[in-house]
Amino acid sequence: MADPIHQFQLKTYTTLGHIGHTEIAFTNSSLFMLIAVGLITMFMLWGTSGRGLVPGRIQSMVELSYEFVANTVRSSAGNEGMRFFPFVFSLFMFVLILNLAGLIPYSFTVTSHIIITAALAVLVIGVVIVYGFMKHGTHFLGLFVPGGVPPVMLAILVPIEVISFISRPISLSVRLFANMLAGHIALKIFAGFIGSLLAAGAWGIISPLPLALTVALTALEVLVAVLQAYVFATLTSIYLNDALHPGH
């Protein structure tokens, strides 16, 4: 049966150089990230070039994605959060296109590597921390002190709040990575059943079953790909809301 993990292997195309003993290589992951950025840029430029009062197909798709992310940011972080709109929109489009591109057969799913999602999550939390301290100074630490609690309880609740805050980038990155990884492995395994059953003589009769399941799973994976990009954007704006309004 086909190896379900094989699809996540990094292939080095060229080595760009070394930092210390670490190789800086151009891999298939980098290639797909470049493709995604290129696709997004083309999509946005193409969609906004017409600037018709009555939008065409591409333009209405661009406007739809703008409205979607703008509504997400507004409902989670308020109108003040709109200053982070370019950040959230870039993240959303990047994750969305990478997830969707990963669904094309023989392509590579960049977001199924935890190092990528962790880097994105650390970027989000970094923005929250830096902006929170820039805007509110030490008052930002009020985020960790729940209001209306007797002081004795604070000794327990403050560490819990701190750990809860630190767990945010972990859950943010693990969620996206695990969803993509699990989905692709499940797809690969069920697709592998088809070949194995066909090769097993009479058992080939039931091979349409895994085929139907694979089709259904592919539809589910499209949903998951879009949903995870949306969840990432929503949680980003919820965390940014904490940077804008710390203190409960």
Next chain:
Amino acid sequence: MPNDGTPHGNGDKSRASEDVDLSARLERLGKRLDEVRSTGQEQRRPTGTSGGEPSAMGKAFRLSTEFVAGIIAGCGIGWAVDAMAGSKPWGLIVGTMLGFGAGVWNVMRASGFTKPPSR
């Protein structure tokens, strides 16, 4: 314009009643605007969060990662404290317990079980 029974006496009184009338109208208008705004937001909200919680599995996945992340973060911090302070088992033990609490707190917050107090 409904007549709300204001007395129409001499000029002064009628002007005062006009002021009262005007402020009442303003108030009513403001109230209606607020209503429209709130319903508009409510109408917009479903489109904004459509697909937010589509399936029980998606929700379960979200909650479980929140919980596990809390414990991992607690363990990590406890372990790091141990490594730095040399208080071998205690940092990990306390960190794990706090992480457990943080995980539960994460889940409660993610499922909307708790509203942040005074907001």
